[in-house]
Amino acid sequence: MSDIALRYLYETVQAGSMRAAGDRLGIAASSISRQVAQLEQEYGMPLFERGRRTIQLTQAGELAIEHYRSLMANRESLAMRMEELREARTGTVSLGVGEGFLGPFFNQLIDRFHLEHPQVQVLSTVTSSTAIVRSVLADEAHFGLVLYTPAEPNIRVRISVNEPLRVMVAPGHPLADKTRVSLADLVEHPICLGPEEFLIRQLMRTAEARQRLFLEPVIVINSIQAMRDLAASGSVTTVLPEFSARPEIADGRLVAIPFDETIETVTVSLITRIGRQLESAPRRLLTAFESGMARWAATTSR
Amino acid sequence: MSDIALRYLYETVQAGSMRAAGDRLGIAASSISRQVAQLEQEYGMPLFERGRRTIQLTQAGELAIEHYRSLMANRESLAMRMEELREARTGTVSLGVGEGFLGPFFNQLIDRFHLEHPQVQVLSTVTSSTAIVRSVLADEAHFGLVLYTPAEPNIRVRISVNEPLRVMVAPGHPLADKTRVSLADLVEHPICLGPEEFLIRQLMRTAEARQRLFLEPVIVINSIQAMRDLAASGSVTTVLPEFSARPEIADGRLVAIPFDETIETVTVSLITRIGRQLESAPRRLLTAFESGMARWAATTSR
DNA sequence: GCTTAGTGTTGCCTATTACGCAATGACAAT
C-alpha cells in the first residue's frame, strides 16, 4: 500500500524531479505527487523541502529512502532464496527408510542427488516400516521406503519392486556350493533371523507353515547389518533379499542361494501421503528414487 | 502492492485458517485466498500445502513469513524514528555564527536546547559573515547569526538587535578610569583591531573618517578571542560590542567604556533563507534564538 | 459406513484506489 509511494519517492530522488521520475516509470507526475503527499500525511512530516525548484529531501525523507533501500534489499534476497527453493538448489527433504534398504542403490541415488543439489539437506531416518508409515502420514517425512505394501487408506504407493529372498551363507559353509536350498536344508544348520516384527521373518513364517517345518534361529537380532556380518563370519546362515547384501555378495564374503520352493518375495515400496503436494526438492529426490526403482524392477523381472 | 498479501499470509498463519484470519481482519476469506494465490504466482511456488484441512506452510511460506516479520520490524523502527524526528527529539540543526557572537548568551541557549533535546545534533560553524550568508543561501545552514543586516534578496532577517561598540581595556590601563572615551583618546594608545574585512573595523573606519582621525592598530588579528585576551593582558586596547566580552567584563579582566561620540552600532541579525521550510528541530532552536534575542533587545533598549 | 461442520476456492458484482489529462500557481533562468 505505502509501497508504491516509497518507490515513487525513491525514483523521484533518483531522477531529480517528479516529472522525470514519472517519465522513467511511465506514470503521470500527478500520481507521484499524490503518493508522496499521502506518505507525508502518514508520517506527519514533509519529506521534500517545498517551495524550491530542485527537490531536496528532508531528514524524514532521508529516513524513508533508507528504509526503502533496506526493504528492496530484503525483497531481493527473498526473491533469490525463493528461486533457489524453486530450482531445488536449497531446501530440505526428509525420508524414512528401512534398514534393509541401505546399500549401494540407496547410496548412489543420494550421492547423485547431493551432487546435483549441494545445498539441499537430505534428512533420512532409518527406522521400522510402521514408524516410516506413521511419519509419512504425519508429514514428518516427505516419502518413505518400506519393505511391504501398506494397506493404509491415506498412503499412496508410487512404485514397488519385488525382490526374492535368498539364503545367505559364507563361502566355506556346507550349503555354499548348492545352487538351490530348501527350507529343509535350512533347518539342518544354525540360522540367524530377525525378530517377529520383521517382515522377512513373517514371510518365512508363512513358508514354514506351508512346509510344516519350523526354523529355530540360534540368533535373533533386529539389525540387518548384524545379520550380514554374522553370516559372513561363517557360523550361521541367514535370509535376506539380495539388495540388502549386494556388496558382500559382490566381493565374495557372502553367497546368495535361491530357495528351492516358492517363497513370498519382499516388496520394496516407495510411499507418500495421498494428496500431499511435495516441494521441488523432495519431488526431485522422489522422482530420482522412482526412476531408479523402475530401472531396478526392469533388471529384476528380466 | 504485495504488502497486503504478505499481511494476509501472516494473519492466516497466526489465526490458523483463512476464514479465522478474515474474521480477525474484518475481511472476506475469499479476498485472502486471492491475495495468497497472487503471491504464490509471483513467487512461482505454493506457500501453503493444499488439500489439507489445517493450513501448513511450505518452506517458501516460511521464507515469506520471515521476510514479512523483518519488514514489519523495519517499518516499526522507521515509524519510531519518524516520531522522534517529528517531536524534535532527534535530528540535526546546523547554524553559522560569527565568532564575535560566541559567549554566555549563545552558550546558554545552546545548552538549554541540548538539555531539552538530548538526541539532536547541533552543528554550529564559526566563520565570517559572508560565509554564513552563503551557507544559509545554499541550505547548508538552517539559519545564521551575523553582525550586520545583509542586503541579499533571498535572505530573511527574522530579528536583529543593535549593540553599541565599546572600548575594551584592562583595569590597569590609563583609559580604564574614564567614563567615556573618544576616538582621539584611542589614537594615543596602542590598539588591536581586526582586519579590513571585519565589520567592526569597517564601522570604525567610517567613524574615523568622520572625525578625520586614523587609528593605526599595532596588532591586526582575525580572532575576537585574541583581541579580548590581548586587551586583558593590558598592553593594548580594542573595540568590541559588549556581548563579545561579557565574561571578561563581569569578572573584571576587562573594562568596557562607552564612546564619547556617536558610533554606528553593530547589528546582530538572525537570518534564514527566504521561503525555506525548516524541520522541527531547527525550527525549535530558531525560535529559541528568536525569543532570546527579543529579550536581549528589550533589556538593551531599556 | 454416512453425515456434518468447517475449509479453501471460484464467479460475479460492488467499492475503493490509483491513474491520466488538463488547468493552475510557483519558481528560476533567459
Next chain:
DNA sequence: ATTGTCATTGCGTAATAGGCAACACTAAGC
C-alpha cells in the same frame, strides 16, 4: 518581463481489492 519547467489539484476513467454465494473438499462425529 517572459518563458519553460516544476509541483499540485479537480475530475473522469481504469485497475484493483473486497463481498457474497456457490462449490469442492477434508476431517472429524456418530
